[in-house]
Amino acid sequence: MKAALISPRALVIALASAGVIGAVGAGAYTSARAVGAPATTAAVAAPAAMVTLPDFSTITSRDGPAVVNISVTGTEKAPDDDTMAQLQGIDPDDPMFQFFRHFQGQMGPRGQQQQQRAVPVRSQGSGFIVDPSGIIMTNAHVVKDAKEVTVKLTDRREYRAKVLGADAKTDIAVLKIDAKNLPVLALGNTKDLKVGEWVLAIGSPFGFENTVTAGVVSAKGRSLPDDSYVPFIQTDVAVNPGNSGGPLLNARGEVVGINSQIYSRSGGYQGVSFAIPIDVAVQVKDQIVATGKATHARLGVAVQEVNQAFADSFKLDKPEGALVSNIEKGGPGDHAGLKAGDVIRKVDGQAIVSSGDLPAVIGQQAPGKKVTLEVWRQGERQELQAKLGDASDKPAQVAKADNTAGQGKLGLALRPLQPQEQRAASVDGGLLIEDVAGPSAMAGVQAGDVLLAINGTPAKSLEQVRQAVAKADKSVALLIQRGEDKIFVPVRLG
Numbered sequence: 001m002k003a004a005l006i007s008p009r010a011l012v013i014a015l016a017s018a019g020v021i022g023a024v025g026a027g028a029y030t031s032a033r034a035v036g037a038p039a040t041t042a043a044v045a046a047p048a049a050m051v052t053l054p055d056f057s058t059i060t061s062r063d064g065p066a067v068v069n070i071s072v073t074g075t076e077k078a079p080d081d082d083t084m085a086q087l088q089g090i091d092p093d094d095p096m097f098q099f100f101r102h103f104q105g106q107m108g109p110r111g112q113q114q115q116q117r118a119v120p121v122r123s124q125g126s127g128f129i130v131d132p133s134g135i136i137m138t139n140a141h142v143v144k145d146a147k148e149v150t151v152k153l154t155d156r157r158e159y160r161a162k163v164l165g166a167d168a169k170t171d172i173a174v175l176k177i178d179a180k181n182l183p184v185l186a187l188g189n190t191k192d193l194k195v196g197e198w199v200l201a202i203g204s205p206f207g208f209e210n211t212v213t214a215g216v217v218s219a220k221g222r223s224l225p226d227d228s229y230v231p232f233i234q235t236d237v238a239v240n241p242g243n244s245g246g247p248l249l250n251a252r253g254e255v256v257g258i259n260s261q262i263y264s265r266s267g268g269y270q271g272v273s274f275a276i277p278i279d280v281a282v283q284v285k286d287q288i289v290a291t292g293k294a295t296h297a298r299l300g301v302a303v304q305e306v307n308q309a310f311a312d313s314f315k316l317d318k319p320e321g322a323l324v325s326n327i328e329k330g331g332p333g334d335h336a337g338l339k340a341g342d343v344i345r346k347v348d349g350q351a352i353v354s355s356g357d358l359p360a361v362i363g364q365q366a367p368g369k370k371v372t373l374e375v376w377r378q379g380e381r382q383e384l385q386a387k388l389g390d391a392s393d394k395p396a397q398v399a400k401a402d403n404t405a406g407q408g409k410l411g412l413a414l415r416p417l418q419p420q421e422q423r424a425a426s427v428d429g430g431l432l433i434e435d436v437a438g439p440s441a442m443a444g445v446q447a448g449d450v451l452l453a454i455n456g457t458p459a460k461s462l463e464q465v466r467q468a469v470a471k472a473d474k475s476v477a478l479l480i481q482r483g484e485d486k487i488f489v490p491v492r493l494g
Contacts, residue, residue, distance in 0.1 A: 054200070056214055060202065060212050064154060064212075065154045065155070067128050068128065070138055070151055070161070070175075072122065073122055074120070074122075074145045075147065126138065129182050129183060132180065134177040134180070136151060137258065137281060139171050140170075141171055148160070151177050152209070160177070162175065163175055164292060165291075165294070167288065167293070170280055172276065172285060172294070185254075186253065186254045187278055193256050196217060198214065198216055200249045200250075201214070201248055203242060204242045205240035206240060213237050217233060221353075223356020229280075231277060234272065244260060245260075256275075256278050257275030259274075296365075296367070297367045297368075297369060298331075298362060298388065298389045304487065305323070306322070310490050313490060314343060314379070314455065314456065321345040321355075322358040323477075324338055327340060332386050332387055340452070340479055340488075341453060341488075344358055344374070345376055367390035372386075373385075410493070411438030412445070414432065414433060414434065414462055415432050416432075425450055430451060431461075431462070433480070440478070443489050449482050452480065454468040454469070455472065474492060
């Protein structure tokens with residue numbers, strides 16, 4: 001059977017009506033048809049809004065010259081030739097090769113200390129100009145341990161750069177080259193950036209200078225395990241080694257972030273990349289330009305994620321906030337009156353949704369600043385005033401606990417601590433957990449842990465524990481001390 005032919009106009013209208021392509025309206029289509037062609041098809045109603053795409057070519061031609069390639073020369077310790085000769089029988093792709101390479105570089109086959117030699121290393125990254133006098137922003141890890149930094153412009157001019165300062169906590173570095181009247185990028189803000197919005201990256205992946213890739217914002221405010229001071233922008237823009245330090249631009253050509261990391265199991269791009277919000281970066285940049293370094297505040301507490309089990313235990317309406325599990329004695333949080341079991345929900349009115357939000361919000365403040373903390377304590381909302389300390393004195397910690405929970409009874413064998421045991425553990429009261437079974441074992445509680453509190457109530461006797469469990473509905477939150485660490489563990493009762 002012969003297939004019927006469909007006119008181009010009818011095909012376009014059909015695809016637009018089905019939502020396969022963006023429609024520009026029947027009127028716009030009719031005006032574009034060939035002069036004199038018959039208009040036999042009835043007009044089709046156009047969607048309410050016209051679908052448009054950013055003009056990436058205009059953004060690239062206009063803003064590309066302000067993006068630079070950064071070459072770094074440094075040194076690293078490497079095993080001597082004798083050590084490398086011992087590894088020749090191992091496949092370099094074998095994971096054990098790197099293990100033995102590192103180990104043999106430290107100790108010889110008989111345990112003797114080996115001499116290491118300094119070998120030159122080269123690396124590349126990206127950056128962008130923010131001031132016509134030669135101020136450039138990039139990642140701190142791009143210029144880490146650099147002996148010499150070279151900046152190359154799109155017109156092939158090269159300059160030796162001076163590192164004005166680098167902040168490892170936010171991964172921001174600022175460079176200066178001796179040049180004038182340079183092109184610069186306009187800086188935007190991340191508050192107006194929306195999830196799903198188009199964004200563009202320009203950089204030098206694998207050394208391929210001024211490469212352009214595009215995608216959308218996947219999420220905002222992402223907290224990564226090793227970068228708690230930064231609420232990252234997550235995108236699906238293709239970012240690879242060499243893109244680090246390059247700009248993330250919105251559809252107006254404004255910088256909204258600095259490309260910093262990728263999530264990958266292969267070492268290359270796998271669909272998830274992260275950028276430092278430009279608001280955070282500019283705040284650090286201004287400090288570095290003024291003083292050569294950046295400062296961050298700290299609260300002096302360890303916090304955990306509030307999951308549904310914790311929300312049930314503390315009678316929260318939803319699992320949000322940062323659960324305080326440990327407080328530095330004499331630190332800012334201690335002076336403010338924070339207690340283990342408090343859930344910090346706001347800082348100066350800014351909501352704390354996940355535990356990672358707290359160090360990011362606090363870290364962007366200036367040491368010595370006074371902030372208002374909204375906390376949830378014993379089923380009630382309270383406000384505390386805290387004077388923040390300096391993060392360079394002692395970095396903030398985030399405690400991690402096994403958040404899995406089981407079913408059934410609590411399953412703990414407890415006994416009061418003896419006075420000498422309390423002194424050894426540096427606790428006032430508490431119950432020693434001698435044996436664990438059932439849901440507590442499944443939740444990660446271990447024999448030898450010290451039970452300090454249950455649902456925020458100090459555990460000083462077996463009767464207090466029994467009463468707390470009897471009052472609990474779905475779960476209980478156990479504050480335990482394990483060694484020097486204090487963490488909350490949720491135990492679901494069923």
